Amino acid sequence: MKRARILITGKPNVGKSSLFNRLIGRKRALVHNLPGVTRDSLTEQAKWFWKTDEIELDLVDTGGIGGETFNEEISQQVQYAVEHSEILVTVIDCRSGIGPLDKEVINQLRKWRRKDQPWLTVFNKVDTPQTEVDEGEASRLGLNEFYFVSAEHGLGIEDLRQGILQHLADMKLLSVIPEGTPEKRNGITSLAIVGRPNVGKSTLFNALLGRERSIVSPIAGTTTDQVDEVIHIQDQPYCLIDTAGVRKKSKTEQGVEVLSVLQTKKALEKADVALLVIDAEVGPTDQDEKIAGMIESARCSVILLVNKWDTQKGQVPEKEAAKWIRGKLGFLGYAPLLFISAKKKAGLDQLGDLLAEVLRQRYARIPTKDLTDWIKVEMGKYNPKRAKVYTTYFIPASEKSGSAPKLVFQVNDPRRFHYSVERHLINGVRDSWGFMGTPIRVTVRKSGRLKAFARSVTK
Secondary structure, three states, rough: OOOOOEEOOOOOOOOOOHHHHHHOOOOOOOOOOOOOOOOOOOOEEEEEEEEOOOEEEEEEEOOOOOOOOOOHHHHHHHHHHHOOEEEEEEEOOOOOOHHHHHHHHHHHHHHHHOOOOOEEEEEOOOOOOOOOOOOHHHHHHOOEEEEEOOOOOOOHHHHHOOOOOHHHHOOOOOOOOOOOOOOOOOEEEEEEEOOOOOOOOHHHHHHHHHOOOOOOOOOOOOOOOOOEEEEEOOOOOEEEOOOOOOOOHHHHHHHHHHHHHHHHHHHHHHOOOEEEEEOOOOOOOOHHHHHHHHHHHHHHHEEEEEEHHHHHOOOOOHHHHHHHHHHHOOHHHOOOOEEOOOOOOOOHHHHHHHHHHOOOOOOOOOOHHHHHHHHHHHHHHHHHHHHOOOEEEEEEOOOOOOOOOOEEEOOOOOOHHOOOHHEEEEEHHHHHOOOOOOOOEEEEEEEEOOOOEEEEEOO
C-alpha cells in the first residue's frame, strides 16, 4: 500500500521543523530561531505504532507561508503538497496566539484543501501545563480538532501521533509493515548534487525531476535544507538529493549556513554517487577543489557536470575545456565529465548510461589470482625501495554499507612501499579493471603477526 502523506504547514517561525523532527524521530530539518530557514519542502518516512502494528507514513515539512523571502515560490510548493497529502496539520505558536498572518494562512489553506481532507490544528510551544491557549479564535475560523504540544520538549507528541493514525485508520490508509521485514540501508541508489552556491544545482535537480521542486533563485544560498526525491532515469530508480551550496569558510555565516554545510557532508556520506556541478562561466575554483576533497573523503563515486555550457559553446572546444578542468581537479582524474545545460536540459540524456556504467564498475570484483599475478609483474616494473609484497587482496565496494573498493597489501616493510608505488599500482588497476568515477582505498600492512605499522590512503 502507498504510504500516506501528512503535511505540516503554518506561518514562519512557529516550530514546524521542530515538530517535523520530533515526529520522524531524528534531526532532519534545519532548526533555527531565524524565520524563513525552511524554504523547500522536505519529505521523510516515519514508523509509528498503532495498537499492535508498526505503521509507515511520510511526513512533509514546508516553508512558512507569508514570509519576507521566496513567499510566492513557497506558496506554490505548499499548494502542491496540500493537493498530494492525505492529512493537513497547521501549526500555531500559542505564545503569540492567532494573528493576522495566521488567519491569512488558514484562509489560503481552506481554498487549497479538499472538503474531506482531515485538518488538525497544533498549538506549539505549550511548554508547561499552565500555558494558556486561546482556542476560541481558532474555533471561529472553522478549526475544530486541536492538539497542544511542545515540539522542543516532546510534550503532547504521542497524542498527536495517535490522532493522525486514527484518521488514517478511519480512511483505511494505514500502511502496515509486515513482521520480519529487514531494515534497508537505502533500497535504491542515492545521488547527491553538490557544488558551490549558485552553480545551478537546484535547476539540475528540477530538470531531472521534471517539475519545479526546489526553489531556484539567482540569490546565492537559496537552498538551505537538503531535499530528497525519488526519480527514474532510463527506468532506473534513484534517490536524488539537492544540497546547499558550500561556500568558502571565511564567507560562511554562523548558524544556518554552518548547519547546511554539515547536512551536505552527511548527504555525501549516504550517497553512492556525487554529481559535482561546476559553473562553466567561471570554471573550477579553489572551492570546487575543496568540495572534491569532501567527496573523496566520503568515498562515494563522482561525476563532474560542467553546467551552463550553453553560454560557452562555440567559444572554447570541449576537449580543451575538459583538459583545463582535469588539470585543476587533478586528483579526480578518474571521474567522468559531462558538459550540460540544466536550464535547457541539454546533455542530460547521456547521464543515465554514464551512471549505470559508473555503478557497474564501482561494484566490480577482481579475482585474487588475477590480482596476485598482475602485482608480481607490476612490482617488477616499478619498485624504487625494493618492497616485497607477500599477499594482496581486493575488498569490493559494498552496496549495503556504501564503502568504496579497497586494496590491501601485506609487505615486508611498509616504509619501503613508497607512495609513488601506490599511485603506480592504482593507475594500473584502473587501466586493467576500470573503476571509472570511483575512489580506491589502499591499506599497507606489515606481513606476519608482528605489531603492524599501517597507513591508509584513498586514491
